[in-house]
Amino acid sequence: MNSSPCSSGEGWIEEPLDQRNVVALLKSVLEEEPLAGAWVVDATAGNGHDTEFLAQRVGPEGRVVAVDLQQPAVEATRARLAASPELAKRVEIVKGDHALLQDLVPGPWRGEVAVVLFNLGYLPAGGRSLTTTAATSVPAAEASLTLLRPGGLLALAVYTGHEAGAAEAAALREWASRQHGARATVRLLRDRGEGAVGRPEVLLIRRRPEQG
Ligand SMILES: C[S@@+](CC[C@H](N)C(=O)[O-])C[C@H]1O[C@@H](n2cnc3c(N)ncnc32)[C@H](O)[C@@H]1O
Secondary structure: OOOOOOEOOOOOEEEOOOOOOHHHHHHHHHHOOOOOOOEEEEOOOOOOHHHHHHHHHHOOOOEEEEEEOOHHHHHHHHHHHHOOHHHHOOEEEEEOOHHHHHHHOOHHHOOOEEEEEEEOOEOOOOOOOOEOOHHHHHHHHHHHHHHEEEEEEEEEEEOOOOOOHHHHHHHHHHHHHHHEOOOEEEEEEOOOOHHHOOOOEEEEEEEOOOOO
């Protein structure tokens, strides 16, 4: 990943996103996280690809809560994991709104979660009628930051190409810029300029290690 900062206007770090494949980029970021035995959250389970990846990364002692608003996504994630009973044991799939994330994870997880991952947008092959929106994504990001352990990572892939996506990305950027400082460090990866309209963005928000 190219990580040379190009701007830090608001004090946070903005970098060019030179890979179109944001999922691969997020995976490479998560590969670097110390996740063995950790508690992690997939806040947009969808078809279960990311949940499966996280279940592999946390290992036999770790646990994943995978959340999605749609029943077809819950079923798709369950079906994907059914092929790997070892991984399925590590995952709890929850049907719910990630805006209410604090109530969807076990109580002891609060302040102890290593990673919360959002792959925003719409369910692939599920139609575009239900997409994530700023109205729920921003409260969900706020809830996630509260759930994180010190040094934990909130990672969001934001798709600006669908109808609600540009507004969602702007709202998340605005929210993230306010977190940068005492509470967290923020990296925004995106392409700028005319040709970049509609391209995905990545936000990496790390809770400050010194926060108790
Ligand atoms: C791009 S897909 C996720 C892809 C998925 N991570 C995978 O590996 O296949 C986005 C998902 O967000 C879900 N979603 C939309 N709004 C939501 C909300 N408020 N709470 C939880 N999930 C939501 C959609 O149902 C959809 O399945």
